Amino acid sequence: MHQGKEPSSEKKLVSVIVPCYKVEQYLPRCLDSLVAQTLENIEIICINDGSPDRCIDILRAYEEKNPSKMVVIDKQNEGVWRGRQDAIAIARGEYIGFVDSDDYVAPTFCESLYKAAKSNNSDLTVCGFYRVDVESGEILTEEMTEHRESFSVKEHPELLLQLNGAPWNKLFKASLLKSMYDFENPPKIFDDMMMHLLVYPDVAHVSFVPEALVYYLIRSDSIMTTIDESKIASTYEAMKKVREHYQDRRVSTKLMSFLDSAAFLHLGISLMFRISCDKNANMKDALRQNKLFLDKNFPRWNTSKDISFSNAVRYGGPFRNMYFGKLIYKMHLMPIALTCYRFMINKLGIDIKW
Incomplete structure (x- = not known):
């Protein structure tokens, strides 16, 4: 693993982690949406996970234009779990979020989640999202935008079942992820869901932002049809x-x-x-x-x-x-x-x- 530059020790409000693999077609739109965030003092940590396409060239170009925000990790392919762990280790944010490199987010993604996390003293904050057809750009569904009450995990752990298993519409208190149990052999699938399960024992409070702030793209080539x-x-x-x-x-x-x-x-x-x-x-x-x-x-x-x-x-x-x-x-x-x-x-x- 190597980075284009050593990140400073300056603390950030939010670190956004973006794993990248075979997404050169979608990556610029994702990065544009993150660079344009309304919340100041954030960092965008991108992991080029041995991608065989032009991902690393795109990342280096954005890093050169946005040196105060972008951190690029270039490494051999080890999968999303290991890539995220590498990024979590160097993240300087008080909170950590994740964005998939073929998706994009609203300009207020970081700001809305951060303000909700701080005002509710939440360990985990969740926002709504759109499912978007990648070919037509049509919004297929709008999800998790209904009003949901914040809750204490100690009192109502069953309410964790209402959370979707993906990390890309959430903000985690960084300390939880940095101390999270790490698999010796990460699962080949369902790693997103298991990351949540490993964090939950340390989550005291969950809150919600009832706005769709993530555009989750539905791609036919990203749907796994076989599992060996x-x-x-x-x-x-x-x-x-x-x-x-x-x-x-x-x-x-x-x-x-x-x-x-x-x-x-x-x-x-x-x-x-x-x-x-x-x-x-x-x-x-x-x-x-x-x-x-x-x-x-x-x-x-x-x-x-x-x-x-x-x-x-x-x-x-x-x-x-x-x-x-x-x-x-x-x-x-x-x-x-x-x-x-x-x-x-x-x-x-x-x-x-x-």
């Missing part, structure tokens, strides 16, 4: 490490119950959907293995009150989706449901909002 056995195995192994970490930390029973519910949400629903996109996948076998894994390692998934009818009625939105997803899973109707869901997305252009 090694990726599935690495996901399961990493999730077991997450559970071991929770046990080592001796987290509360309520937070452990949340983890079991989150395991069902991400492995029982999201992972099964990803596997179902592979036409050659044996869904019956995948679901059998999935349930065995959940029953053995996350036994509360089936009995936890976090995903329940009462919470579906009380909170609506994602809790309603999770409740019906759990019913479908327990009734062995997932193959049919996943087929219908893929038809909705691919043929009707309809996705379930979070």
Whole structure:
């Protein structure tokens, strides 16, 4: 790993981390949106993760024009997890955010999240986002812009289930990420979600900005349609490490119950959907293995009150989706449901909002 210049020791309000790999077509728009942020005293840390295209040339050009804001890490390809860890290690911001290099953000992205974090003394602050079709530029959905009350994780850890698993619409208190548990063998997929799970034991307070500040591009070439056995195995192994970490930390029973519910949400629903996109996948076998894994390692998934009818009625939105997803899973109707869901997305252009 090497950088074009050594960053100064000057403290920043916000560090924005941007992993870059094969995105030369989209990178300038992303960087333009970050350089134009209304919040002063931020830094933009870009990781060129051994990208074979012109990413590094684009990054160096922006670094030369914006030396006070841009920091470029040029390294061999090791994947997003390692790249983010390298950037977190040198980040000087009080808070850290993430932006995917093929997405872009509103000019007030940093300012709105930072002000909300400071005014609410939040460890984690979340904003809304748009899903945008990359070819037409059409906004497909606007998500997480409904008013949501700030909450204490100690009192209501189940409310963490309403957060999407991506880091690009959030601001984290930097100290949480700098002290976060690091995988010896990072998962090959679902690493975003697991980063959140590893941070949550240290999150005391979560707040929201009910504005869409991120433009998340839907690209046909970025959708993974096949998942080989090694990726599935690495996901399961990493999730077991997450559970071991929770046990080592001796987290509360309520937070452990949340983890079991989150395991069902991400492995029982999201992972099964990803596997179902592979036409050659044996869904019956995948679901059998999935349930065995959940029953053995996350036994509360089936009995936890976090995903329940009462919470579906009380909170609506994602809790309603999770409740019906759990019913479908327990009734062995997932193959049919996943087929219908893929038809909705691919043929009707309809996705379930979070």
